Amino acid sequence: MDKITISLIKADVGGWPGHSTVHPDLIETAKEALQKAKDEHILEDFHVTGVGDDLQLIMTHRKGVDSEEIHKLAWNTFEKATAVAKELKLYGAGQDLLKDAFSGNIRGMGPGIAEMEITERKSEPIVAFMMDKTEPGAFNLPIYRIFADPFNTAGLVIDPSMHDGFKFEVWDIMEHKKVIMHSPKEMYDLLALIGAKSRYVIKRVYATESNPKVKGEVVAVVSTEKLYQIAGEYIGKDDPVALVRAQSGCPALGEVLEPFAFPHLVSGWMRGSHNGPLMPVSIKQAHCTRFDGPPRVAALGFQVANGRLVGPVDLFDDPAFDRARETAQYIADYMRRHGPFEPHRLPLEEMEYTTLPKVLTKLKDRFEKIQ
Ligand code: 13P
Ligand code: 13P
Ligand code: MG
Ligand code: MG
DSSP, X not given: OOEEEEEEEEEOOOBSSTTSOOOHHHHHHHHHHHHHHHHTTSOSEXXXXXXXTEEEEEEEESSOTTOHHHHHHHHHHHHHHHHHHHHTTOXXXXXXXXXXXXXSOOTTSSOEEEEEEEEOOSSEEEEEEEEESBOGGGGHHXXXXXXXXTTTOTHHHHOGGGTTOEEEEEEETTTTEEEEEEETTTHHHHHHHHTSTTTEEXXXXXXXXXXXXXXXXXXXXXXXXXXXHHHSSOSSOOOOEEEEEOSTTSOOHHHHHGGGGSOOEEEETGGGOEEEEOEEOOSTTOOOOBTTBSOEEEEEEEEEETTEEEEEXXXXXXXXXXXXXXXXXXXXXXXXXXXXXXXTBOOHHHHTTXXXXXXXXXXXXXXXXXX
16 A cells, blocks of 8 residues: 655744734745646645644645655745745744755754655545644643543544554653653553643654554654744744544544634743633634734644545534634633733743843843842
8 A cells, every 4th residue: 555645834934914814825825836846746735724824735745754855845835935925024924934045854944844654544534733823732632632532532432443542752842852652551641741731742643553444553743843942032933733634443533623622721822922722713714813812723624535635624614613712712801811910921931932031131130139
């Protein structure tokens, strides 16, 4: 069976206006570039969209993960879109392109990247999740619930192919280390790590070898790039994306979407400095307006058919998620009333890479010793 690679690569190359949305000309520019690559048989298929101020390239190809050719294509596409953004004087044009020249792999250069090489099953449903105004750890709770929580995923209880659970690859993004943990065997240890979502982030989930339908394969992948670590200062949040496979040995599509009915608190929002609810929205509603948010997640569903992306279906464009959106707005009101106070504002250690230290430096000499 041929392998297929799905690469979701995104960057903020300019907001319209402020940090709210992607200008349609950037989407058109990216579509043209990827269509050319498809005509040249570099890509099997692609879909371009925008979520908040992030330009999203969803691509299928046969070149495996970390392919220089595909990463270069994405980089060049973002550069072309940046040129348009500069002409329109969009806000933060080229914001996430942190290096001057492409050097073989797009990782560590600013854009966020989630890619997986898989054996295409008889039927291959896949969901591309795209968040704006938050950080990679925002995926910890929903990914955990999808693949490890039987109160979310009925299949963990009633589908024997999933009874051996799943393996989680967790990254310590401060120490640059990773560990693989098995759920349910090590569920509590796993939670001890991933509950600390600003440091320990789920990078991948694998099926066990005993899962007859997806034997040991990767079933989910999350982008974990940290912009401030590359840039050395705050330039924007690391708005993350993820790819999740559904059905046949994996959680069903509805089990994959179910955690997002709870708008959990994530960090990001205004100036990347605030906790707020993650609101599930359609692409049409993925405009970050109120206080530059609240943080949002959109979900596009596809069937992958011999490399072709059959879709997208805008999965949160559904009244079934209205209550989650309403709850998110209620939480947004409640959190906003704290103004500059924690826990709406992030704790000090997470403010280190924002512009706040400059304010504190100004006050440094005013401090006197307390007797
Ligand atoms: P300004 O410096 O334009 O006020 O931008 C702040 C901001 O939006 C941080 O990303
Ligand atoms: P982005 O990370 O989406 O560019 O947002 C930055 C910001 O400062 C929003 O207030
Ligand atoms: Mg931006
Ligand atoms: Mg963004």
